[in-house]
Amino acid sequence: MKQRVVTAVVALLIFLPLLYFGGLPFDILVVAMALIAMAEFLIMKKKLLVSFEALLSFLAIISVLVPVFWADFLTQDTLGGSFYFVALLMLLYTVLSKNRFSFDDAGVLLLGALYAGLGFRFMILARAESLWMMLYALLIVWVTDSGAYLIGRKLGKNKLAPHISPNKTWEGSVGGTLSAVVLVGIYLFFVQNYVPQAFAYNYQTMLLLTALFSIGGQLGDLIESAFKRYYGVKDSGKILPGHGGILDRFDSLLFVLPLMHFTGLI
Template identity: 65%
Template sequence: MKQRVITAVVALLIFIPLLVVGGNLFSILVVAMGLVGMSEFLTMKRKLLISPEAIIAFMAVACLLVPSNWINFFPNGIFYSGFYFFTLVLLGYTVVSRNRFSFDDVGAIILGAIYSGLGFHYMIYARQESLWMILYAFLITWITDSGAYLIGRQIGRTKLAPHISPNKTWEGSIGGTVSAVIIVGIYLFFKQGVFPYGFLTMLGITVFLSIGAQFGDLIESAFKRHYGVKDSGKILPGHGGILDRFDSILLVLPLMHFVGLI
């Protein structure tokens, strides 16, 4: 417990000031977190981080992570052309490696790159939208998670996804979403001018994103169970990896893009 607290305090002392300041400093931090997230995928796949496939994977995810105003080389905003190029290189490497690196490996790595790359990409763009927009995303994930945990411990009886995450319950899940709607609803009431939709529409979007946050948590639990690991990484002592700490927000942020918030 002491280790968890120390790690949390140190991480927050780094993350929160950079979140508030924004700009390139925050973008650099987020790009670094996205690359670490990719390394965690590769490690779960039991790929050496200095192997050819890993180096190509890092280049691919960098194309999704790096803000387009940093390097005006690839077209289409977040360098889709570069990402597609490195995907083709990975496919070609299946031939060069004589199928030691297989088509299934390519699929898993590319999916991991999209998950980590675009998730953290939209964290950068949410902050560029405004501090209040990214705080909205974090509030949903934090309150949903905390509410689900606290309410689930008190009244949770019906298992939500026992084969993926045995401790989660329907009661906790519903409680987490209700908590998010109430508390984030107060935030929205005082910050209505920040968001492009009316108050009631934003409450509906909050319900949708709160459910998405819980799916993000379950998705990460599912692939960790698939790979037979307890944590995605060890970079945060007592907390696991970057993907462990940001699993919910990595789904919430792209969903915010789809509903027109970022």
């Protein structure tokens, strides 16, 4: 427990100031986290981090991320082309490696690059939109997780996904979403009163979207639990002692941020 607390304090001391100031330092932090997330996919696949497939994997996720802030002169078509070019190289490598690196390996790593790369890409875009927007996303995840844990512990009886995450319950899930709607709703009320232009929609619409994002965050958590169970690992990584890896800590947010993009907030 002590280790978890120390890690959380140190991580927040690094993350929160960079989040507050935004700009290039925060963007670089996000890129670093994305690269670590890609490394976690490679490790779960039992691939060396100093290998040609690892290099291609890092290039794949960078091709999704970097044009957001370092090469904004690139068009969306060019961005898609750069990722696809790396994908073709990865497929070619299946031939050159004589299937030591297989089509299945390429599929997993490319999907991982899209999943983590686009999730962290939208984190950069959310902070570029405003600090209020990024805090909104973080609060949804934090309040949902805490509410689901506390309410599930007290009232939970019906398992949500016993074969994937046996400790989660329907009661906790519903409680987490209701907690998010109430507590994040208070945040929205004050922000929309003092910074009316912070969000594109009215208060009632934002409450409905908050419920949607809260559910989406829980789905993101379950997705990560599913692939960890498939690969037989407890945590995606060990970079955060007591907390696991980057994917462990940002699994919900990697689902919430794209949903915010698709609904027109970022």
